[in-house]
Amino acid sequence: MRPLKESLNLCGDCFAWRERLDGRDPLKRNMSIFTYNEFMKEIMTLFKYRGDYELIYVFKEEIKQTFVSLKDFAIVPIPLSEERFNERGFNQAEAIASLAGEKILNLLKRTSSEKQSKKTKQERIFSTNPFELTQLPPKKVLLVDDLYTTGTTLRQAAQLLTDSGAEVIQSFTLIRS
Template sequence: MHCLICYESTEPSTTWATMFDAEDRPVCSSCLEKFERIDQVDHHCEKCMKIISQHETLCGDCHAWQGRLEEDPLTRNISAFTYNDYMKDIMAQFKYRGDYELVYVWKEAITETYDKHFGNQKLTVVPIPLSDKRLRERGFNQAEALAQLIGHPIQNLLIRTHSEKQSKKTKLERILSQNPFHTRKNSPHQILLVDDIYTTGTTLRQAAEVLRSAGAQEVFSITLIRS
């Protein structure tokens, strides 16, 4: 099999340890090493996994959310990778240039992160939706593609109205933006939201707020990246 990123062979040198490993490898070790796993970084925010200094427990963003909200609708976010330059390049190829198969590059990291932090909980997996217009433009929902890697049934509980891309907004504009989500269904009690990138946390909190209003008692999130 060939690496989905560099197209070099992903086959390891044959040893007794690898001879019977039938699982296809979607990414070579050289490309995989260029991503930075957050759990390999010394210290990060206990709420959202942003990298912070060792004397802190919460990042500035989470302190700001605590001051802004009476009750944070998002219980906790877990992320697999930092948003280094290499990740930015590969994410742009996946998300904006339609290279859907790249999602399998991150399958092992997503499943490991899920099993480590949520494996013993009965959570309903809910991907963050795109608006109908954005879905037509992109051809697929990157959050749903990532959610499918977890291997549990997905419930599309949220509906999203069209708005300007988050990447086009300033940090303040993102935080103050109107909630684009609604739901027509009652929510299960325990929810795991899935998205590609956690930036300010606004999108996930807006989704969590809607689901909490619809009956959810706890809303967690897992994202591929913490920027």
């Protein structure tokens, strides 16, 4: 959802990932509704870190409209570590996915509790895959998360799903940095 490199019909981020992964990006595309700015930063702080779960309903209509065109995808939220879930009391990606009105599949489990927000861009990009599968994936998967920063988390999940038989993986994030 960044400006496209016209000759490739790709955004700069997707182009960089394709280069980094020798042309084998497991994520077909990411869709985001909002851009990360000071206002969205404050909203996410209240939502994620101060536990104001009700804020997610502000975005309900935009989220539902986006999911209309993705009806044939299985919706898979990015999981939190058990530690992070216990701190927050909810998974923000599941909260977003629940507004789509579709069945959510919890196919992934996080095996690491390391905070992405504490890492540099390079540390994020080259981090070890923190996910494992709980069951085999369907052919078409839509990964859901709150914020797309470097794309590493989504690509790590997508790679695991691809390696396990998923054929098309796209992602949806509420916000794009």
